[in-house]
Amino acid sequence: MLKEVEQFAQEFLKFSKDKPIRIISHYDTDGITSASILAKTFRRLDKKFSIKIVKGLEEDTIKKELIRQPKEVIVFSDLASGSLDYFQNLKEPIFILDHHELDSSKLNDKIKILNPHLTDNPKENECTGAGVCYLFSKTISTNNQDLSPLAIIGMIGDRHESDLSKVNQQIVRDTHDLNIRKGIVLYPATRPLRRALEWSTSPYIPGVTGDGPGVQNLLRETGIGYDKSLLDLSDDEMSKLITAIMIRRAQHDRVEDIIGNLYILKFFNTKEDVREISVLINACSRLGYHDTAITYCLGSEKAKARALDIYTEYKQELVSGLRIAEKMDKVRGKGFVILNAKDQIKDAIVGTICSMLSSSPTYEEGTILIGMAYNEDKIKVSARIVGREGRNLKEVLENTVTEFKAQNPETIAEVGGHHFAAGCLVEKDKEISFIEALKKELEIEIVKI
Numbered sequence: 448m449l450k451e452v453e454q455f456a457q458e459f460l461k462f463s464k465d466k467p468i469r470i471i472s473h474y475d476t477d478g479i480t481s482a483s484i485l486a487k488t489f490r491r492l493d494k495k496f497s498i499k500i501v502k503g504l505e506e507d508t509i510k511k512e513l514i515r516q517p518k519e520v521i522v523f524s525d526l527a528s529g530s531l532d533y534f535q536n537l538k539e540p541i542f543i544l545d546h547h548e549l550d551s552s553k554l555n556d557k558i559k560i561l562n563p564h565l566t567d568n569p570k571e572n573e574c575t576g577a578g579v580c581y582l583f584s585k586t587i588s589t590n591n592q593d594l595s596p597l598a599i600i601g602m603i604g605d606r607h608e609s610d611l612s613k614v615n616q617q618i619v620r621d622t623h624d625l626n627i628r629k630g631i632v633l634y635p636a637t638r639p640l641r642r643a644l645e646w647s648t649s650p651y652i653p654g655v656t657g658d659g660p661g662v663q664n665l666l667r668e669t670g671i672g673y674d675k676s677l678l679d680l681s682d683d684e685m686s687k688l689i690t691a692i693m694i695r696r697a698q699h700d701r702v703e704d705i706i707g708n709l710y711i712l713k714f715f716n717t718k719e720d721v722r723e724i725s726v727l728i729n730a731c732s733r734l735g736y737h738d739t740a741i742t743y744c745l746g747s748e749k750a751k752a753r754a755l756d757i758y759t760e761y762k763q764e765l766v767s768g769l770r771i772a773e774k775m776d777k778v779r780g781k782g783f784v785i786l787n788a789k790d791q792i793k794d795a796i797v798g799t800i801c802s803m804l805s806s807s808p809t810y811e812e813g814t815i816l817i818g819m820a821y822n823e824d825k826i827k828v829s830a831r832i833v834g835r836e837g838r839n840l841k842e843v844l845e846n847t848v849t850e851f852k853a854q855n856p857e858t859i860a861e862v863g864g865h866h867f868a869a870g871c872l873v874e875k876d877k878e879i880s881f882i883e884a885l886k887k888e889l890e891i892e893i894v895k896i
């Protein structure tokens with residue numbers, strides 16, 4: 448991929464010589480770390496830049512950003528590969544650093560793009576948005592190799608940690624003060640287990656997550672000291688802990704689901720669990736504190752303190768949201784459950800809550816979980832599936848919206864997502880009509896089977 452990176456970097460440097468840069472990046476951990484790597488790189492080059500963090504690239508957003516041309520150079524990171532339709536009539540080049548799949552027939556000479564899918568060996572070059580940005584940055588100056596921890600955080604954020612590609616292995620090698628160890632994927636592995644267990648939302652442990660006495664029982668049962676961290680455990684203690692958690696998660700769980708690689712990194716001069724950093728960045732950004740997330744990545748102590756406050760509040764929201772979701776009245780059908788939380792759960796976390804419940808042993812494999820929560824005059828709808836097999840959730844929601852549109856032609860409902868996670872927004876005053884359409888779609892399929 449080196450050849451492609453070099454060519455891209457050269458073109459970029461030439462084109463941005465006397466121009467300020469506009470970075471547009473995705474709002475998840477990978478997008479935030481991507482933007483942070485670029486920011487640091489441009490700062491070191493003494494270039495002027497600004498950053499915009501977005502949830503997705505809608506036509507409106509793109510139009511607004513493109514107005515900045517030709518005065519500014521536009522760089523997209525961790526997104527835009529799927530938005531090539533909007534770049535068919537460019538007058539000035541744009542630069543894209545991304546790893547998402549793309550339709551290469553839509554490329555043109557104004558679209559300058561670095562993406563592993565476009566290289567000779569996409570499998571070897573597989574990496575995240577932050578990985579692509581890091582390669583770019585390192586090509587500009589080898590001094591930027593010290594930014595590899597950010598690429599590692601992006602890698603964990605996008606879950607590339609288990610089967611490392613060649614490029615990812617290189618990024619790991621570039622990173623000093625990184626330790627990788629096999630173990631149970633409870634985080635943070637660096638702090639007392641009683642804490643990690645109480646706040647454990649992924650894996651979600653019934654009777655333990657959010658349950659102080661439940662945590663004590665588990666630790667007493669395994670004979671593990673209260674203040675030990677995961678990293679302190681002996682092999683024997685580790686296997687006792689795994690058993691105790693497996694018993695509580697039982698049903699359709701497999702050991703592989705809770706075992707993985709722990710990544711321990713020195714960040715702000717302390718040993719941190721990368722999974723924890725990744726979730727912290729994600730929490731800040733999802734709740735709208737993009738600046739805090741980025742300045743935290745750039746090493747600001749002040750941002751760190753603020754990020755920790757936001758993260759603590761987020762964890763509390765999640766744990767209480769989980770409890771509410773468990774107790775709530777649900778619409779249950781064969782193979783599906785609808786949780787209509789209305790205003791009891793924040794819309795920003797309803798998808799996460801559904802993801803957590805989908806990994807809990809409460810529901811059978813293949814069950815579709817639909818979470819709904821109010822967002823001002825709209826309802827946020829999130830769909831998740833239990834396990835790895837089952838219907839394509841994006842299709843389920845698309846069919847639902849088609850049916851719903853037949854009754855409500857004026858709706859603005861639009862679906863996003865993929866096979867295993869999808870979502871949409873609908874008008875709040877059409878709640879009942881939407882649920883009817885949803886039930887119809889979910890039940891139809893049962894008849895077909």
Ligand SMILES: [Mn+2]
Pocket residue numbers: 477478525546575576577605
């Ligand atoms: Mn990404």
